[in-house]
Amino acid sequence: MFEAKNITKTFNGEGGEAAVLNGADLLVEPGRFVSIVGRSGSGKTTFLNILSTLLAPDSGELLYRGEDITHASRARLNELRRRDFAVIFQFHHLLPYLTARENVLLPYMQGLGPVTAAVRRRADACLDRVGLSGKGGKLPGHLSGGEQQRVAIARALVKESAILFADEPTGNLDKETGDAIMGLLGELKHEGLAIVMVTHDEEYAARADRAVRMADGMVLKQ
Ligand SMILES: Nc1ncnc2c1ncn2[C@@H]1O[C@H](COP(=O)(O)OP(=O)(O)O)[C@@H](O)[C@H]1O
Numbered sequence: 001m002f003e004a005k006n007i008t009k010t011f012n013g014e015g016g017e018a019a020v021l022n023g024a025d026l027l028v029e030p031g032r033f034v035s036i037v038g039r040s041g042s043g044k045t046t047f048l049n050i051l052s053t054l055l056a057p058d059s060g061e062l063l064y065r066g067e068d069i070t071h072a073s074r075a076r077l078n079e080l081r082r083r084d085f086a087v088i089f090q091f092h093h094l095l096p097y098l099t100a101r102e103n104v105l106l107p108y109m110q111g112l113g114p115v116t117a118a119v120r121r122r123a124d125a126c127l128d129r130v131g132l133s134g135k136g137g138k139l140p141g142h143l144s145g146g147e148q149q150r151v152a153i154a155r156a157l158v159k160e161s162a163i164l165f166a167d168e169p170t171g172n173l174d175k176e177t178g179d180a181i182m183g184l185l186g187e188l189k190h191e192g193l194a195i196v197m198v199t200h201d202e203e204y205a206a207r208a209d210r211a212v213r214m215a216d217g218m219v220l221k222q
């Protein structure tokens with residue numbers, strides 16, 4: 001359902017040009033959980049940002065449900081990011097002055113559609129789904145790191161996205177909380193969500209349906 005072919009990316013830094021991706025490929029089948037593992041600096045975040053269309057590749061192709069989105073218009077990319085693609089980061093990127101419920105509703109506030117009573121009920125159902133019943137009124141600063149990551153996952157759920165891109169979602173969590181987040185991702189996969197997770201944690205990577213490894217700017221194993 002999602003495919004990246006021969007992706008390249010070079011950054012111009014202080015030390016000159018650095019080729020970070022040298023022809024990286026990835027195939028994600030519908031409803032599958034794929035993990036990308038690799039040491040720090042191997043280009044995982046760069047690759048994930050390209051997959052989720054936050055960053056443009058220098059060359060290569062991105063295909064989503066058969067559509068070539070490599071050179072899609074800004075309007076089409078915004079549409080995909082608003083609905084189909086969800087992204088969660090290591091440092092969850094919640095807005096600190098919005099409550100958990102408002103953070104979950106953010107895709108609607110950003111143009112997905114009107115925040116109707118039904119949408120509010122859906123947001124609460126998503127908060128329930130990630131184990132945050134009754135915490136919708138709290139500000140992120142009053143939630144633990146694991147709870148904040150759950151809010152970010154609930155925000156991905158409320159949109160009914162087709163594919164979730166997660167960059168080190170357990171990266172700044174303790175083992176127990178990280179395990180719980182991994183359990184939750186596994187459940188969402190069983191409910192039909194495709195997931196691409198980047199991690200440097202070999203154990204978590206192995207829990208996916210398929211683990212691929214990045215090194216030298218390429219995906220080594222598919
Ligand atoms: N915006 C940028 N400008 C210059 N260099 C970058 C930029 N983003 C990442 N890099 C470099 O690209 C390499 C890969 O980074 P990254 O994709 O973050 O790897 P990972 O997520 O596997 O740790 C690193 O050497 C990093 O310094």
Ligand SMILES: [Mg+2]
Binds near residue numbers: 044045046
């Ligand atoms: Mg990274």
